[in-house]
Amino acid sequence: MNVINLTKDSCGECPIRHRAVCARCDDDERVVLDEMKYYRSYEAGQTVVWSGDRMDFVASVVSGIATLTQTMEDGRTQMVGLLLPSDFVGRPGREHAPYDVVATTDLVMCCFRKKPFETMMEQTPHVAHRLLEMTLDELDAAREWMLLLGRKTAREKIASLIVIIARRDASLHLSGPESTIVFDLPLTRVAMADYLGLTLETVSRQVSALRKDGIIQLEGKRHVTIPNFQKLLDEAGDDSDGGMLN
Amino acid sequence: MNVINLTKDSCGECPIRHRAVCARCDDDERVVLDEMKYYRSYEAGQTVVWSGDRMDFVASVVSGIATLTQTMEDGRTQMVGLLLPSDFVGRPGREHAPYDVVATTDLVMCCFRKKPFETMMEQTPHVAHRLLEMTLDELDAAREWMLLLGRKTAREKIASLIVIIARRDASLHLSGPESTIVFDLPLTRVAMADYLGLTLETVSRQVSALRKDGIIQLEGKRHVTIPNFQKLLDEAGDDSDGGMLN
DNA sequence: TGGTCACTTTGATCGAGATCAATATAGAAA
DNA sequence: TTTCTATATTGATCTCGATCAAAGTGACCA
Numbered sequence: 030m031n032v033i034n035l036t037k038d039s040c041g042e043c044p045i046r047h048r049a050v051c052a053r054c055d056d057d058e059r060v061v062l063d064e065m066k067y068y069r070s071y072e073a074g075q076t077v078v079w080s081g082d083r084m085d086f087v088a089s090v091v092s093g094i095a096t097l098t099q100t101m102e103d104g105r106t107q108m109v110g111l112l113l114p115s116d117f118v119g120r121p122g123r124e125h126a127p128y129d130v131v132a133t134t135d136l137v138m139c140c141f142r143k144k145p146f147e148t149m150m151e152q153t154p155h156v157a158h159r160l161l162e163m164t165l166d167e168l169d170a171a172r173e174w175m176l177l178l179g180r181k182t183a184r185e186k187i188a189s190l191i192v193i194i195a196r197r198d199a200s201l202h203l204s205g206p207e208s209t210i211v212f213d214l215p216l217t218r219v220a221m222a223d224y225l226g227l228t229l230e231t232v233s234r235q236v237s238a239l240r241k242d243g244i245i246q247l248e249g250k251r252h253v254t255i256p257n258f259q260k261l262l263d264e265a266g267d268d269s270d271g272g273m274l275n
Numbered sequence: 276m277n278v279i280n281l282t283k284d285s286c287g288e289c290p291i292r293h294r295a296v297c298a299r300c301d302d303d304e305r306v307v308l309d310e311m312k313y314y315r316s317y318e319a320g321q322t323v324v325w326s327g328d329r330m331d332f333v334a335s336v337v338s339g340i341a342t343l344t345q346t347m348e349d350g351r352t353q354m355v356g357l358l359l360p361s362d363f364v365g366r367p368g369r370e371h372a373p374y375d376v377v378a379t380t381d382l383v384m385c386c387f388r389k390k391p392f393e394t395m396m397e398q399t400p401h402v403a404h405r406l407l408e409m410t411l412d413e414l415d416a417a418r419e420w421m422l423l424l425g426r427k428t429a430r431e432k433i434a435s436l437i438v439i440i441a442r443r444d445a446s447l448h449l450s451g452p453e454s455t456i457v458f459d460l461p462l463t464r465v466a467m468a469d470y471l472g473l474t475l476e477t478v479s480r481q482v483s484a485l486r487k488d489g490i491i492q493l494e495g496k497r498h499v500t501i502p503n504f505q506k507l508l509d510e511a512g513d514d515s516d517g518g519m520l521n
Numbered sequence: 522t523g524g525t526c527a528c529t530t531t532g533a534t535c536g537a538g539a540t541c542a543a544t545a546t547a548g549a550a551a
Numbered sequence: 552t553t554t555c556t557a558t559a560t561t562g563a564t565c566t567c568g569a570t571c572a573a574a575g576t577g578a579c580c581a
Contacts, residue, residue: 101422101512101514103512107425109422127415164414169373172343172356172373173345176345176353178472219528228570233529249577268347268348428538429537463559465558476540477538479561483560496559
């Protein structure tokens, strides 16, 4: 596989330092992690891990986007996870990967060999606590996703996905809440279909429909402008209070 | 609410002692939990917590079945969790419940006030570790469920649900692997529909179809016999290797 | 400059599951 | 016993998204 091993950067300048699994670590712990960590890069389209493969590392996404995908014997596929920078891949204590992990864009991951990482989890509380927190958040996201898959219409599914991507983008770029939102879709139509439990044709049609109705504006196939975020939210069918968790 | 507060039973005889969030606790820790715990009972159909309500406790299911359900503004509902004995309800650090929790059968829960429980999580590792483990398992189950919701046919969905219930029942009754499997469905047709992202009519039709095809036998509306578990598995469309996790 | 390839859009038709409607069943109440 | 109510089944029809098919677009390369 065409994997580039980067030189070690210091954790101090790490862009995901404050959100990743290592966010709560004190200086001593971070020195240990610094020792055991190594970076890996993947090109867009590359498979990081195959379902069923032995997985001897866990990792954080540093930059780029990866997906977790499940495949049935006859080829039907469903995306079950969308991994953004700071998200965690792998499960301490698990030998084999249960899903395909695929780099959707160019991807950099910060990897830890599994055994030392597990040892650290047992000896210090901060990594385990942060991982619990992140896993609970992921479980919430998965349940939101289940509502989408089970009960939303194709149009609502597309609108919901655009909301999710817009929100993520906003949290990275920290733009003012009232500015018009502009970003690039990081997923192909096929990937969107796999995410939403639709066919790519239906995705294409519903994206076009939202464009015709003025809910979104498209420049090329990927560049999206949202003139009125509230209108998009209404199309997504979400609770109006924007997710009153916590 | 018609809640019965039971007398305190000792943790020593607790039927879920070896699987619940307290499974890894040592004797000292269990004494602390014993002090702060209290039981609550709910009748079938009662709502344990309403979405958005303040939730000042976390709990383990001791006996019976509860469901987590999300509802859209127009009334569409999707079940997002099925809680069986030993499963955990609530999230440390969260103020308000994000989902409705409903008792599907008569239900007994072992509750802990949130604050003391959180304090314990910070001070001792065993509860936090076990909770992480359980949350990761739930996340796996949620992802399996997402595949079901996004890509399976109505018939496959029904077969998959029956497999899940049969497996759970087997793990409780520890019957030999080769005996014919017999159990009662713990869910109404409506609850099954909410679980599977279907209408109750489709559920009813597909259950009838599986019966006509000899995949399951029905006595009354709830009592199920599975003459050939492998045939049922084939109908569920799952990977033949029965879930090669770990 | 044209050709190739991957991705996307659009059109026509089909079908699984939803919807609307009527009937069946069984446990509880009277 | 009869009636009532909640739950479940079955039938007829409709519709949304799937499927099958054909073009359109644009990046890259020879």
